[in-house]
Amino acid sequence: MSTTPATPSPSSQPLRDQFLTLPQRLNWSRMLLWAMALTVVATLLLPPIYLTLRAFEAGSAAVSALTRPSSWAIIGRTTLLSLSVTAASALIAIPLAWLTVRSDVPLRRFWAVISALPLVIPSYVGAYLYASALGPNGLLQQLLEPITGITRLPSIYGFWGALFTLTMLSYPYMLLGAQAALRRMDPTLEEIAASLGLNRLQTFLRVVLPQLRPALGAGGLLVALYVLRDFGAVAIMRYDTFTRVIFQQYRSFDRIQAAFFALLLVCLTLLLVALEMKTRGRASYDLVGVRATRAPTRTALGAWRWPAFIFCAAIASLGMLLPATVLLYWLGRGLLGGESLGMLGPATWSALGSSVAGAVVTVIAALPVAMLVVRQPGRLSALLERLTYAAFALPGIAVALALVFFGITFARWLYQSYAMLILAYMILFLPQAFGALHTALRQLHPSLEESARSLGRRPIQVFFQITLPLIRPGIIAGASLVFLTAMKELPATLLLAPIGVRTLATEVWTAVSEAYFTRAAAPALLLILCSSLPLALLSVREQKQHL
Amino acid sequence: MSEVSCTNVHKLFGTVTAVNDLSLQIRAGEILALLGPSGCGKTTVLRMIAGFEQPSQGTIQIGDQLVATSKRSLPPEQRQVGMVFQHHALFPHLDVAANIGFGLRRSAAVRRSRVHDLLELAGLSGMEHRMPHQLSGGQQQRVALARALAPSPAVLLLDEPFSNLDADLRITLRAQVRTMLKQLGTTALFVTHDQEEALYMGDRVAVMREGQLEQVCPPSDLFLAPASRFIAEFIGVANFLPATICAGCIKTELGSLTQRVDLRPGTSVDLVVRPDDLELQPDAQGNAQIADRVFRGGDYLYEVELDSKQRLRCLCNHIHDYPPNTRVRIRLTPGHALAWFPEPAEPHP
Numbered sequence: 085m086s087t088t089p090a091t092p093s094p095s096s097q098p099l100r101d102q103f104l105t106l107p108q109r110l111n112w113s114r115m116l117l118w119a120m121a122l123t124v125v126a127t128l129l130l131p132p133i134y135l136t137l138r139a140f141e142a143g144s145a146a147v148s149a150l151t152r153p154s155s156w157a158i159i160g161r162t163t164l165l166s167l168s169v170t171a172a173s174a175l176i177a178i179p180l181a182w183l184t185v186r187s188d189v190p191l192r193r194f195w196a197v198i199s200a201l202p203l204v205i206p207s208y209v210g211a212y213l214y215a216s217a218l219g220p221n222g223l224l225q226q227l228l229e230p231i232t233g234i235t236r237l238p239s240i241y242g243f244w245g246a247l248f249t250l251t252m253l254s255y256p257y258m259l260l261g262a263q264a265a266l267r268r269m270d271p272t273l274e275e276i277a278a279s280l281g282l283n284r285l286q287t288f289l290r291v292v293l294p295q296l297r298p299a300l301g302a303g304g305l306l307v308a309l310y311v312l313r314d315f316g317a318v319a320i321m322r323y324d325t326f327t328r329v330i331f332q333q334y335r336s337f338d339r340i341q342a343a344f345f346a347l348l349l350v351c352l353t354l355l356l357v358a359l360e361m362k363t364r365g366r367a368s369y370d371l372v373g374v375r376a377t378r379a380p381t382r383t384a385l386g387a388w389r390w391p392a393f394i395f396c397a398a399i400a401s402l403g404m405l406l407p408a409t410v411l412l413y414w415l416g417r418g419l420l421g422g423e424s425l426g427m428l429g430p431a432t433w434s435a436l437g438s439s440v441a442g443a444v445v446t447v448i449a450a451l452p453v454a455m456l457v458v459r460q461p462g463r464l465s466a467l468l469e470r471l472t473y474a475a476f477a478l479p480g481i482a483v484a485l486a487l488v489f490f491g492i493t494f495a496r497w498l499y500q501s502y503a504m505l506i507l508a509y510m511i512l513f514l515p516q517a518f519g520a521l522h523t524a525l526r527q528l529h530p531s532l533e534e535s536a537r538s539l540g541r542r543p544i545q546v547f548f549q550i551t552l553p554l555i556r557p558g559i560i561a562g563a564s565l566v567f568l569t570a571m572k573e574l575p576a577t578l579l580l581a582p583i584g585v586r587t588l589a590t591e592v593w594t595a596v597s598e599a600y601f602t603r604a605a606a607p608a609l610l611l612i613l614c615s616s617l618p619l620a621l622l623s624v625r626e627q628k629q630h631l
Numbered sequence: 632m633s634e635v636s637c638t639n640v641h642k643l644f645g646t647v648t649a650v651n652d653l654s655l656q657i658r659a660g661e662i663l664a665l666l667g668p669s670g671c672g673k674t675t676v677l678r679m680i681a682g683f684e685q686p687s688q689g690t691i692q693i694g695d696q697l698v699a700t701s702k703r704s705l706p707p708e709q710r711q712v713g714m715v716f717q718h719h720a721l722f723p724h725l726d727v728a729a730n731i732g733f734g735l736r737r738s739a740a741v742r743r744s745r746v747h748d749l750l751e752l753a754g755l756s757g758m759e760h761r762m763p764h765q766l767s768g769g770q771q772q773r774v775a776l777a778r779a780l781a782p783s784p785a786v787l788l789l790d791e792p793f794s795n796l797d798a799d800l801r802i803t804l805r806a807q808v809r810t811m812l813k814q815l816g817t818t819a820l821f822v823t824h825d826q827e828e829a830l831y832m833g834d835r836v837a838v839m840r841e842g843q844l845e846q847v848c849p850p851s852d853l854f855l856a857p858a859s860r861f862i863a864e865f866i867g868v869a870n871f872l873p874a875t876i877c878a879g880c881i882k883t884e885l886g887s888l889t890q891r892v893d894l895r896p897g898t899s900v901d902l903v904v905r906p907d908d909l910e911l912q913p914d915a916q917g918n919a920q921i922a923d924r925v926f927r928g929g930d931y932l933y934e935v936e937l938d939s940k941q942r943l944r945c946l947c948n949h950i951h952d953y954p955p956n957t958r959v960r961i962r963l964t965p966g967h968a969l970a971w972f973p974e975p976a977e978p979h980p
Contacts, residue, residue: 531720535775537707538681538714539734539782553724 113543114460120452125468127449128475128511131486132350138343138489149344159348161243162325165318166311168247173255173307174300176399180255181262182288183392188382190389195396196263202403203256204615206572206589208316209608210253212596213407215240215320216414223410245321252403253317254310258303265299266292271381284383305360312353313479315575320596326352327481331575334485343489346482353477361473411605411612418602428591428606435587438502438577439570442509443517443563449510450517450562455551458525469522476515483511484579500582508576513569517562524558525551564617571614588614634659634818635680635786640689642675642842649675651842653689657786662812662819663847664833666826668865672842673822677788680820681714682707694785713779713787717794719771721763727774728759734782749777752811769800776808780815787812787819793828805831826866838862854905860972863903868932870909870943871901872963874971881971884939885918885963892971900971906932906946908965913953917960919943921953935961 142149149155183189184196202210217223218240240248269292277287315327322328326349333342385392450472457469487508491499498504528551536546552559574589581587586594588607595604635657642650650672657663665673678684680691682704691699693712698705721730728746735742750756753773763771772792779787792808793801809832812819821832829836830850837847846858857863860871874883876898881888883902894900911933922942923934931952933945945961953959 529718529720531714531716531718532722534681534683534707535714535716535720535778536722536733537683538710538712539778540708540736542706542708550722554722 117452117456117460121456121465121468124449124453124514125471127507128471128514130490131478131483131511132347134486134490135343135347135350135482138340139347142340142344145340149341155345158324158326158329158345161323162312162349162352165243165246165250165323165325166308169250169254169311170304170307172247172251173258174304176251176255177258177262177303178296178300180396180399181259181266182292183396185263185266186381186383187385187392188389189385189392189396191393191396195400198400198404199396200256200260202253202407204612205253205407206316206574206611206615207250207253207310207314208320208574208589208593208596209611210407211245211249211317211320212592212601212604212608213410214249214252215245215596216601217406217410218245223413241322243323246318246323246325249317249321250311250314254307255403257306257310258300261299261303262296265296269295274381302360305356309353309356309360309477312349312356313477315479315481316593327479327575330481330485331578334488334579339489342485346479346485349479350477350482353479354474357474357477361470411609414601414605415609418605421602423602423606428588428610431586431588431591431607432610434581434585435571435589438505438509438581438587439567441502442506442513442570443567445506446510446513446517446566447521447559447563450514450521451559453514454518454521454525458522459530472518473515475511478512479575480508480512480573481575481579483508484576487511488579500580502582505577505580505582508580509566509570509573512573512576513566516565516569520558520562520565521555524555524561528554568614568617572611634694635820636692637676637680638690638692640676640679640686640691642672642679642684643687648842650679650686653839653842653844655837655844655847657818657820658835659818660816661834662809662817662821662832664821664823664829664836665839666823666829666833666836667839669824671839673824673839674790676839677790677820677822680786681712681788682710711782711785713782713784715772715775715779715787715789715792717791719763719775719792719795721771721774721778723763726760726762727755727766730763730774731759731778731781733778736782745781749781752780752814753777754807768796769804772796772804773807776811780811780817785818787817789819789821791823792821794823794825801828808832838865840865855967855970857903857970860901863970863972868906868944870904870906871972872904872941872943873974874900874902876900881969883963884937884941885961888963888965888969890968899974901974903970903972904943904963904965906944908963908969909943909945910962910964911935911945911947911953912960912962913951913957914960915958917958919959919961921955921957921959923955924953926952935959937961 180195180199184192184199189195205213215222220239222240239245273291273295274287277291282290313327315331318325319328319331326345330342330345330349333339333345453468453472457465457472487504488499491504498507532554533546533550536550537543541549571587572589574593577587577589578593581590588611591607592604592611595601595607635655637653637655640650640653640655641648653672653676655663655676665676667673675684679686679699680693682698685704686699686701688701690697693710696705698710722733725733727750731749732742732746735745737745746759750759753776755770755773755777758766758770763774766774776792793805796804805828821829823829823832830853833850835847836850836853838845838853840861846853846862848856848858853862853866857866857869863869863871872883872885874881876882876892876894877887877896879889879891881890881892881900881902888902892900919935919937921933922936925932926949928949930949931947933947933953934942935945936942943961947953
């Protein structure tokens with residue numbers, strides 16, 4: 085090449101032509117991208133595949149486990165809880181959404197904001213606060229005893245406690261979707277219904293509710309999924325669903341049985357996610373081009389104004405006021421009783437450290453998958469996208485269990501190391517990081533990258549000089565989301581953190597399992613503050629978009 | 632000498648043929664406008680020249696370099712091709728000067744002076760430190776053009792560069808762009824679906840349809856000598872008037888024209904008659920009747936029905952306004968030879 089003149093001349097032309105008639109050279113940058121993305125998605129598949137292998141290893145034992153009545157009882161209890169919470173959430177979310185968007189209930193805006201707040205409470209923190217307030221010898225009983233002489237309240241533990249806790253924590257998923265749908269809805273449709281002779285109730289049932297169905301369906305599936313994956317609330321409320329049973333079996337070293345149940349749980353959640361994907365596709369189709377041209381009209385409630393106010397106030401009190409008061413009470417009592425906050429230091433640092441590392445690793449892993457899905461559309465990359473979204477179904481306990489087995493059998497050096505914990509975080513939170521990056525990349529028009537190519541940059545230079553700086557907001561959003569979710573993650577941290585390492589989540593868990601309610605308050609408050617951040621950021625961004 | 636040659640280029644996407652056996656030369660220093668309805672494959676041609684797509688068959692050469700065959704393709708960064716996109720595609724994280732200097736790989740001093748020259752040429756002096764979102768649509772597109780021109784590309788490719796702008800701006804900007812390109816003597820391929828824009832920008836116009844090239848010629852020839860019925864209908868308004876060839880003349884319902892056609896006398900053809908080739912006068916004993924009219928500001932476009940039920944569109948100035956059903960006389964007065972096509976295989980219903 086050194087003998088080739090710098091400027092093109094007739095003598096260099098045959099060389100170039102010869103070069104061009106050779107078979108296509110390997111495209112290294114594309115191959116690298118594919119290799120990285122396939123590795124990441126293969127890692128995602130590791131837990132379910134490994135659980136399947138372990139479960140089938142048991143062979144006839146697994147089959148007999150399936151036919152045992154106790155197994156069916158667990159499946160039944162899990163399904164029952166999941167359906168009940170979804171139904172109860174709908175009963176709260178539908179009237180609340182309508183009241184906060186379409187009525188003149190007093191303090192309407194205030195209820196709209198406060199009713200979404202329970203989202204920031206991790207389930208085990210919520211369960212701890214409700215149990216310590218309403219349980220036997222709880223705060224409520226202590227308050228009532230001097231007045232009424234009641235020494236025993238009906239127990240909160242079991243189905244009703246789990247139903248109450250999970251409903252109060254997860255109804256906002258349905259509420260937010262329903263509120264958004266009501267705001268988007270075209271008010272002229274209701275006016276047409278009225279002009280055709282329908283009264284208000286008929287209009288709501290025959291015109292409004294059908295339009296809410298996609299939003300309610302999507303929200304309901306999210307609620308059901310939340311219940312299936314939840315470990316903290318059912319464990320504290322002592323209701324034996326899959327996650328709690330799996331944890332107990334893991335503790336008693338009945339590992340084959342645990343793997344089998346974890347696999348069953350994964351199948352259940354996958355089923356739900358598949359349903360969710362289907363409705364989401366249809367819901368977005370329904371909403372194409374539909375945008376309310378006018379602000380929604382507000383119905384005057386008349387005599388119903390104050391009953392509606394009481395309903396809103398009751399939900400807000402149970403969902404937000406009660407937990408907040410109880411938390412502050414335990415915190416104050418703990419501080420007065422000489423509970424030291426110094427011991428929180430190490431737990432905070434290890435939680436921060438593992439969550440930051442988890443966020444960085446997860447975003448780096450999600451980047452090649454997102455780039456491939458957005459820039460190289462095709463059958464295989466569409467499959468990768470679906471698999472990544474389906475990973476959203478993986479419950480923390482199932483992933484943790486699979487990694488424990490895998491570590492013990494194949495990678496002893498990884499077992500009980502931070503690396504293993506971070507791997508679990510990556511598998512669990514990849515869908516979140518992928519979502520943020522996918523959106524950012526989709527907004528980046530390919531002509532920007534093509535311009536840089538035609539101005540003389542190689543693909544790798546284009547990535548660092550154009551793509552990376554321009555998707556930085558998406559990277560930051562994805563990383564913060566993963567960081568905050570990792571801070572809250574309980575089962576994976578319980579099972580995989582190195583021995584002796586405690587995080588905020590495990591602090592709360594340990595204290596509550598031993599009924600040290602005062603000791604759990606401070607880490608619980610820190611966790612709530614952590615999870616409030618993304619919600620605050622999101623609402624600030626949404627308000628900016630509205631302006 | 633041609634700067635870009637596409638030779639027998641085919642492009643398939645899966646089983647769909649986007650470009651079908653296209654051979655096209657862009658001469659050094661000319662602006663070639665590539666015109667066609669959307670989906671005709673014109674953007675695919677541009678992207679193959681740029682190196683973002685690879686031909687399924689055929690070769691592409693830029694200058695004296697072969698840049699693409701069906702087997703190998705030189706990556707875009709090694710082709711010295713400038714690109715201007717419909718969505719200007721300015722790098723939003725870089726200011727105007729950094730955008731224009733992006734493709735320059737020389738010393739800082741050389742780069743600064745080149746950026747300075749281009750800012751001046753594009754009429755953007757003093758804006759070097761603005762960010763892209765602080766510019767108007769027309770300014771953004773001029774920065775995009777300056778950025779593409781900065782490394783002195785062998786050929787500049789423009790993909791519908793004005794279609795995102797409003798009508799007034801489009802007309803000013805295209806004049807500015809044409810002046811800039813001619814001043815620099817740039818070889819350019821200009822892709823558009825807007826025929827007026829193509830006729831204005833192109834030294835020559837290439838018309839594509841369904842992946843195939845229909846005609847390449849100077850803009851005026853598209854009117855005077857359309858190579859196909861498609862072009863006659865696509866460019867401007869065309870009437871097809873049935874006619875019969877006779878010795879040294881063409882006979883039509885509106886009288887005969889003196890024009891030599893090398894066909895056997897008695898052959899039936901369709902004559903391409905433009906609305907301005909016809910003359911219309913009110914006449915109670917005339918040969919036609921007004922069926923409809925459209926007022927277009929400067930003139931009226933009448934649709935008239937001849938006694939044979941043949942309908943023709945005919946242009947008339949705005950001084951007279953004849954209502955429908957007025958009896959008129961139509962005369963054929965082209966003043967130049969008319970294009971004709973053999974009658975379609977299947978007869979009119």
